[in-house]
């Protein structure tokens with residue numbers, strides 16, 4: 001059995017397929033020594049790249065450098081501290097009520113790492129956004145389940161791991177602001193279009209305030225060019241609030257400009273790989289995986305959608321492409 005990958009159990013995590021994804025990219029570009037994870041999230045892919053090694057007849061391949069980037073400051077801070085083994089076990093033990101959770105979440109002056117730990121441990125599926133416990137359900141079985149989840153989150157944060165981080169660089173920026181080294185493979189695990197996802201991204205945090213209700217789908221990420229049926233909501237730079245979208249209510253709808261992203265990816269000279277369910281024709285599908293579980297583990301293997309890995313077609317010489 002292979003070791004569990006050290007990463008955060010983040011919504012949309014690639015932890016179950018991360019090693020296969022990194023292996024696929026390396027097999028296509030075995031000479032590339034730098035690995036760039038531009039939408040790093042809980043760090044599954046970064047961790048897989050950090051520990052990656054491939055024995056050949058003459059050498060043992062490892063990446064010289066791994067770059068992790070994530071725009072969400074809390075997620076960025078938590079993963080960076082976690083992977084460097086800098087989380088103090090004393091910081092994960094605080095008891096947090098629903099009221100405290102939302103107060104801390106809104107408190108701009110709260111220490112970022114402590115805030116990230118609290119929001120991660122006490123949120124539903126580690127989404128750092130919605131409080132883990134539904135107070136209207138008080139059965140013993142439910143409370144035991146919640147306690148188990150809290151303990152799992154806590155112990156995952158302080159678990160000792162052996163990943164060496166001397167070759168890791170971390171950034172907390174928009175993906176377009178990261179300088180890409182010459183000999184790099186770039187991986188992009190972009191927010192999936194039309195799926196529930198993520199905490200506050202960038203500026204949207206300052207503009208939107210919304211009520212939390214775990215009975216509703218509170219967040220969704222949509223394509224900026226998708227038609228939004230926005231009945232009561234208003235729009236800002238990154239998000240819509242209080243929307244009806246395809247007949248369902250959402251407290252907050254994030255926007256991600258997929259067209260701009262495609263343009264950016266196709267404009268790079270280096271190989272850029274993207275995890276998505278579907279991509280425009282200019283990208284080539286080079287791998288497919290079926291994930292057994294998602295976030296809260298409610299989707300069974302047979303219902304899980306096929307995840308695909310797409311490539312921007314760059315990074316190979318003309319001769320190599322013709323022969324491939």
Ligand SMILES: C[S@@+](CC[C@H](N)C(=O)[O-])C[C@H]1O[C@@H](n2cnc3c(N)ncnc32)[C@H](O)[C@@H]1O
Nearest residue numbers: 012013014039040041042043044071174175189
């Ligand atoms: C699908 S998740 C990544 C999951 C990650 N691969 C894992 O296994 O945990 C996508 C991430 O992209 C981040 N993100 C969204 N927009 C971004 C941007 N413009 N630049 C960088 N990161 C962004 C989100 O905050 C989110 O954490």
